[in-house]
Structures are given as C-alpha cells and as structure tokens.
Amino acid sequence: MDFLIDSWDFSTSPATACASPTTHQPNCWFHFQRDAEGLSGWLTQAGIPEPLIDAVLEEDTRPRFQRLPDGFILLLRGVNLASGEQPEDMLSLRLLYYKGALYTFRKRPFNAIAHLRDQLKHQSGPDSLHDFIVSLIEQINLKVEDVVSDAEDAIEKIEGQGFDDTASLQVQLTSLHRRLLRLNRFIRPQLAALEKLTTEAERIMPGELHQWLINERDTTQRLFEQIDLMLEQIWMQREQIQQAIAEKMNRNTYWLSVIAGVFLPLSFLTGVFGINIGGMPGVESEDAFLIFCVALVVIAVVEFLLLRRLRFW
Structure with missing residues (x-):
C-alpha cells in the first residue's frame, strides 16, 4: 500500500x-x-x-x-x-x-x-x-x-x-x-x-x-x-x-521656487542686455560688462536678504 x-x-x-x-x-x-x-x-x-x-x-x-x-x-x-x-x-x-x-x-x-x-x-x-x-x-x-x-x-x-x-x-x-x-x-x-x-x-x-x-x-x-x-x-x-x-518633494519644490525667485530678475536683466541691437547702454564702454556683473551680484544679495527678512526659510 x-x-x-x-x-x-x-x-x-x-x-x-x-x-x-x-x-x-x-x-x-x-x-x-x-x-x-x-x-x-x-x-x-x-x-x-x-x-x-x-x-x-x-x-x-x-x-x-x-x-x-x-x-x-x-x-x-x-x-x-x-x-x-x-x-x-x-x-x-x-x-x-x-x-x-x-x-x-x-x-x-x-x-x-x-x-x-x-x-x-x-x-x-x-x-x-x-x-x-x-x-x-x-x-x-x-x-x-x-x-x-x-x-x-x-x-x-x-x-x-x-x-x-x-x-x-x-x-x-x-x-x-x-x-x-x-x-x-x-x-x-x-x-x-x-x-x-x-x-x-x-x-x-x-x-x-x-x-x-x-x-x-x-x-x-x-x-x-x-x-x-x-x-x-x-x-x-x-x-x-x-x-x-511628500515632505521631501515639498521641500525640494520650495527651494526650487526660492532659487527661481532669486534668478528671475537676473534672468530678465541678462535677457534685456543680451539684445544685440543698436542703442544698448554701455556698448561703447570697456567697463560696462564689469559694472553689469557687479549690479547682478548686488541685486542677488538684496533679494537674498529680502527673502530672509520675509522668513521664506
């Protein structure tokens, strides 16, 4: 059996x-x-x-x-x-x-x-x-x-x-x-x-x-x-x-928004001064590019301090 x-x-x-x-x-x-x-x-x-x-x-x-x-x-x-x-x-x-x-x-x-x-x-x-x-x-x-x-x-x-x-x-x-x-x-x-x-x-x-x-x-x-x-x-x-x-994504999105907010005015200025047409200020000046870069740095610092004062982080 x-x-x-x-x-x-x-x-x-x-x-x-x-x-x-x-x-x-x-x-x-x-x-x-x-x-x-x-x-x-x-x-x-x-x-x-x-x-x-x-x-x-x-x-x-x-x-x-x-x-x-x-x-x-x-x-x-x-x-x-x-x-x-x-x-x-x-x-x-x-x-x-x-x-x-x-x-x-x-x-x-x-x-x-x-x-x-x-x-x-x-x-x-x-x-x-x-x-x-x-x-x-x-x-x-x-x-x-x-x-x-x-x-x-x-x-x-x-x-x-x-x-x-x-x-x-x-x-x-x-x-x-x-x-x-x-x-x-x-x-x-x-x-x-x-x-x-x-x-x-x-x-x-x-x-x-x-x-x-x-x-x-x-x-x-x-x-x-x-x-x-x-x-x-x-x-x-x-x-x-x-x-x-979700918290990680929100945090990353927040910092991307802050970075975009800081660089938005800078991108606007670089876009404007990147126009290759006559009448642009500083075209004939040798110091124009340096002055423009310093102005961008100053604007970025001011934006950073302003966002910090408004408690964005």
Missing part, C-alpha cells in the same frame, strides 16, 4: 506501530499520501461513506470543521517549511475522525506530523488519539508562531531604518504585506474551525485534554490578532513613507 505512510495503534500506552494495518481499526491513526493511487478504494473498503472520501481528497480546501454522526472532519493548514519553499504557502492537512479511528491526509511532507511520528518512535508521543489531535494542533501553531515572529522582527528592522531609502523600504513592506495576507487567508478560517472543534470536543475529550485544546484555540486567536496588528503596522509604515516622500 504505497498510499499508507504510517499507522499507529493507541489501544496501549505508549502507542505501537501497526505491523499489518487492516481497513479499519478503532483507536488507530492512519496517515496517508493523498494523491496516491488506490487510496479511495481502501477508504471505501474501510466503510467510509463516499461524500467523506470526496471531502478529504478534494484538491483545494480551506480550513473548516464538520461534525459527523460518528466523528468529525477537520481541515487544517500549516506553514510550508520545506527547503526552497515560502512558509506562507501553507500546506493542507485533512483529519477524519470516524468511528473511533483517525485518518490524516497530506500531499506534501508536513513538519508537524513528522515531529509527532518521531516522538511516537521514541515512545514519547501522545497517549491517545485525542491527545494526538491536540498535539498536532499545538505543533501547527508552533510552526506558524515561528514564521509570525520572523515577520515581526522584519517589521521592527524596517521601522529602525529611517526613510533615507524609501524605494527599498517599499519593496520590503510589499513583500511582508503579501506574506502576511497569505497567512491571514488561512489563519482566519482555521480559528473558526478550531472554535467549532473546541465546542464539539467538550463531549468526547477528557477534561484536561479539552482544556489544552482551548489553550491551542487561544494561541491561534493570538496569532490571528498578531498578524492583523502587523498588517496595520505595515499600513502605518507605508503612510509614514508616503508622508516622508
């Missing part, structure tokens, strides 16, 4: 690996490669209704929770920590808890699942299927928290750079904004799914595990609020950059 990645029996503590997993065993966890051939037929033989098979094997899903007469479906998303991948391109993990057995489905390697499998191999993992579900949600939150913390550090670094290179800041903020929007796209519905799971789990989970599940739901709530806050920070940072650009 190429589609079966792993299976564990939680009937005993610690859990033991299933040597020859059958089509259905209560208190067992089956982990599947979602896109492998033969999986649909195996699930059908296990007695799982076709609509549930379609729900866990469909290509594109968003996080959600669906209560069933004999269990529930929980669709989750976790950050993609594979080498060369973008963490915000979140991976899909589907959980089907049906008639006392847990089935999970993934298309690409899932770090949270890998961590729990490693714990089970060392006999330090969850003691029951309910404990496994809570531990899985905890691991997903831990991985998301690492990515969110990195984004928060990046925002703080950008805020400390000043506004000398606004083009570079805009590129960095755009990249961060895109990453956070992708995270927010799945964290928001994931929070709603976990809230429904928490309500449903109250009747099927022991009190202590249910409290741990509530804690993980609160962690997801905190991560969602943290992402929302960082999106607001990015918008504020962009507004500050736009304000800094």
